[in-house]
Amino acid sequence: MTSPFLLSAKDVSIYYGDKQAVKNVNLDVRPGTVNAFIGPSGCGKTTFLRAINRMHDLTPGARVTGSILLDGQDIYSPGVDPVAMRRRVGMVFQKPNPFPTMSVFDNVVSGLKLAGVRNRDHLMQVAERSLRGAALWDEVKDRLNTPATGLSGGQQQRLCIARALAVEPEILLMDEPTSALDPASTAKIEDLMGELKKVTTIIIVTHNMHQAARVSDTTSFFLVGDLVEHGATDQVFTNPRDERTEAYVSGRFG
Numbered sequence: 001m002t003s004p005f006l007l008s009a010k011d012v013s014i015y016y017g018d019k020q021a022v023k024n025v026n027l028d029v030r031p032g033t034v035n036a037f038i039g040p041s042g043c044g045k046t047t048f049l050r051a052i053n054r055m056h057d058l059t060p061g062a063r064v065t066g067s068i069l070l071d072g073q074d075i076y077s078p079g080v081d082p083v084a085m086r087r088r089v090g091m092v093f094q095k096p097n098p099f100p101t102m103s104v105f106d107n108v109v110s111g112l113k114l115a116g117v118r119n120r121d122h123l124m125q126v127a128e129r130s131l132r133g134a135a136l137w138d139e140v141k142d143r144l145n146t147p148a149t150g151l152s153g154g155q156q157q158r159l160c161i162a163r164a165l166a167v168e169p170e171i172l173l174m175d176e177p178t179s180a181l182d183p184a185s186t187a188k189i190e191d192l193m194g195e196l197k198k199v200t201t202i203i204i205v206t207h208n209m210h211q212a213a214r215v216s217d218t219t220s221f222f223l224v225g226d227l228v229e230h231g232a233t234d235q236v237f238t239n240p241r242d243e244r245t246e247a248y249v250s251g252r253f254g
């Protein structure tokens with residue numbers, strides 16, 4: 001039988017030199033869902049997230065053990081090309097990071113151009129679809145050829161979401177995507193999540209428990225490198241199994 005999970009982490013540990021930042025994490029993610037990682041600062045959420053597209057390959061001294069299966073294939077197996085794999089696993093960072101010298105349009109289609117796509121009509125179709133997907137089309141359709149840096153912070157973050165969507169990733173990793181944004185821009189991105197999960201699967205690291213409760217289907221609670229609890233978001237917030245989760249979600253530490 002094929003697995004119902006798009007992503008399965010098995011016994012994943014992550015080290016920076018001698019220091020273990022993530023301890024034996026096991027986690028399954030279903031396709032078409034929003035999955036939140038919560039927990040206090042420094043507990044390993046971002047470290048684990050970055051392992052899902054092999055970003056630690058680029059960090060000196062970092063080491064990942066265990067396996068992370070994407071569609072049943074271990075992304076750490078020797079035959080896997082990390083560049084090709086990263087096209088399947090998109091990433092949106094804390095601070096919007098559009099390519100500063102590029103126009104809005106060129107930012108969105110940069111991944112496709114890098115892959116050699118040149119057909120202007122096709123690029124235009126993808127740009128429109130991706131910008132609509134990121135709920136940005138109406139705001140930028142008349143300024144596609146202007147610099148991306150002219151957009152507001154919230155628009156820039158949605159542009160980064162559009163850029164990620166353009167290559168049709170199977171998973172979109174979002175590392176505190178709204179922490180640098182004002183409440184109105186945050187609300188727009190939260191509203192977007194429900195739409196995005198129709199076309200991809202989302203994992204979002206957030207410090208904001210209300211955000212996790214609002215947008216996610218499942219929640220994983222991390223504490224000093226351990227995945228303490230993982231379950232349906234309703235259950236984790238209203239009926240946590242572990243007393244440490246209970247203490248955290250009720251605001252007793254954090």
Ligand SMILES: Nc1ncnc2c1ncn2[C@@H]1O[C@H](COP(=O)(O)OP(=O)(O)OP(=O)(O)O)[C@@H](O)[C@H]1O
Pocket residue numbers: 016021039040041042043044045046047048059207
């Ligand atoms: N490049 C690095 N080199 C060494 N240690 C690191 C590195 N990045 C993170 N760490 C350490 O690993 C641990 C986990 O950090 P991580 O950033 O994953 O936590 P986090 O839960 O995402 O925190 P935050 O919510 O503050 O972003 C911390 O102790 C951190 O200091």
